[in-house]
Amino acid sequence: MLYEKAPAKINLTLDVLHKRSDGFHEVEMIMTTVDLADRVWIRPSHRGITIRTSERFVPNDRKNLAYQAAELLQKRFGVTSGVEIILEKSIPVAAGLAGGSSDAAATLRGLNRLWNLQLPDEDLASLGSEIGSDVSFCVHGGTALATGRGEKIESLPAPPNCxxxxxxxxxxxxxxxxxxxxxxxxxxxxxxxxxxxxxxxxxxxxxxxxxxxxxxxxxxxxxxxxxxxxxxxxxxxxxxxxxxxxxxxxxxxxxxxxxxxxxxxxxxxxxxxxxxxxxxxxxxxxx
Missing domain, CATH: 3.30.70.890 (GHMP kinase, C-terminal domain)
Known part of the structure; x- marks a missing residue:
């Protein structure tokens, strides 16, 4: 069984610049991780995708971003084996802290190891952008400037200790x-x-x-x-x-x-x- 940490993020800044032709808004935001994290456990199974979660308000089907992450990797790289994903939630749900996005990012990182896909973080982040705007940042973690819909990531120094x-x-x-x-x-x-x-x-x-x-x-x-x-x-x-x-x-x-x-x-x-x-x-x- 593999383990990945899925930390929460906060926005130090969030700016909305204009409406894009694709219907989304162009944003410019600085995000950073804090010491509050979900725990994501991943283990192989014979077939399908199973989500188990400690939080009753979190969906365990295709509405779950971690499920979508696993399904995306399966389809994109022709993976036939299944996986069980266990989410131990600590990040509040629907809170503006990217809990679901961080779970999806942790799932991408974990399955990259489990299935030996050998994808660099940049490729995982690009895949993550297909799932949700914050997933790209969550793949990298740390502190970053996010632009576009939030999928273009430029690393920044960590904030002062506080x-x-x-x-x-x-x-x-x-x-x-x-x-x-x-x-x-x-x-x-x-x-x-x-x-x-x-x-x-x-x-x-x-x-x-x-x-x-x-x-x-x-x-x-x-x-x-x-x-x-x-x-x-x-x-x-x-x-x-x-x-x-x-x-x-x-x-x-x-x-x-x-x-x-x-x-x-x-x-x-x-x-x-x-x-x-x-x-x-x-x-x-x-x-």
């Missing part, structure tokens, strides 16, 4: 629905370049000042719980606060560990799913 408090309200947000509400004539664009500069210089303060998410005002208007969480996280003392992806998870960046318990405990009064984890941002975390 803590991340994640808080997910008890709602689910449809990414497609949020993008349908995008008004390109009235959107606040974060400075991607400022964040890139902060990462290259290891400037924690500049990193905190440069976080931004063009989708955040849309999600907060549709789901006031997100706005409430963000205000509470600021109140409890996070150095920077932002919504990840299309939401609804809000994260706070904290430099000093001594401040983490106050923020964590304060947020537990507002939502059940709260996590205090380290910012990782380097590729070794996939090992």
């Amino acid at each position: 803590w991340v408090i994640l808080a997910k309200p008890a709602i689910s947000v449809s990414t497609a629905d949020i993008y349908r509400h995008v008004d390109l004539s009235n959107i606040a664009h974060p400075s991607t370049q400022n964040m890139i500069d902060a990462l290259h210089t290891g400037d924690y303060q500049k990193m905190c000042q440069s976080v931004g998410n063009a989708l955040e005002p849309i999600t907060m208007k549709l789901y006031p719980q997100v706005s409430i969480l963000k205000e509470q996280m600021k109140k409890f003392g996070a150095d920077a606060v932002l919504m990840s992806g299309s939401g609804p998870t809000v994260f706070g960046i904290v430099k000093h560990e001594s401040r983490v318990p106050r923020i964590y405990n304060g947020l537990k009064g507002f939502c059940r799913e709260v996590y205090a984890v380290r910012m990782i941002g380097s590729r070794h975390f996939l090992a």
